[in-house]
Amino acid sequence: MTTPLLVANAYAELSTDLEDWGPRVGADVGEPQMSGRIFYEGNGVQIGIWECTPGGWAIENRPDHETVQILAGRARLSDADADAASVELTAGDVLTLPKGWSGRWDILETVRKLYFISG
Numbered sequence: 001m002t003t004p005l006l007v008a009n010a011y012a013e014l015s016t017d018l019e020d021w022g023p024r025v026g027a028d029v030g031e032p033q034m035s036g037r038i039f040y041e042g043n044g045v046q047i048g049i050w051e052c053t054p055g056g057w058a059i060e061n062r063p064d065h066e067t068v069q070i071l072a073g074r075a076r077l078s079d080a081d082a083d084a085a086s087v088e089l090t091a092g093d094v095l096t097l098p099k100g101w102s103g104r105w106d107i108l109e110t111v112r113k114l115y116f117i118s119g
Contacts, residue, residue, distance in 0.1 A: 018051055030055030032107055044119040049112065056106035066117045067096045073111035078104040 018035035032055025038048040049071075060080070070093045077095070078086035080102035089095065089111075097103075099119075 016049070018049060024052060024055060024057055027055045027057045029057070029106065032057070046115075046117045048115055050115055051110065051112040052107050053110050054107045056104065058102075058104045060102045062097055062099055062101040064117050064119050065096065065099050066115055067094070068113045068115045069094045071112045071114060073107070074109040075111045076104075076106040076108060078106070080104070 016037060018037050021034040021036050024032040024034055030053075033053045034050065035052075036048055036050040038046060040047040058080075070089050070091055072091050075089045076086050077089060078084070086104075088108075
């Protein structure tokens, strides 16, 4: 079974150099730049590290499920429901965004996250 080893390796490499992934497409605030590293991709799953500089964008009808752990930085996440309160995320926070979710990411201080995406 390689999954526990894969996760252990991912945590061991959290401070590794990241690849430049360019600007965040669809950003409507600032000019956020992304970088990251994919540790595993297959069987409808992707695990990696993602980092983004300050900026913001809306997400409509998310096409997949994502669970993240914020490793560094600060962001505000808002649900598309006008009555829902926004939440501020900082290092140590864990959240899941379900398939179909609509809302907004606003990166307040450069964020680094460990992510797990599944279809």
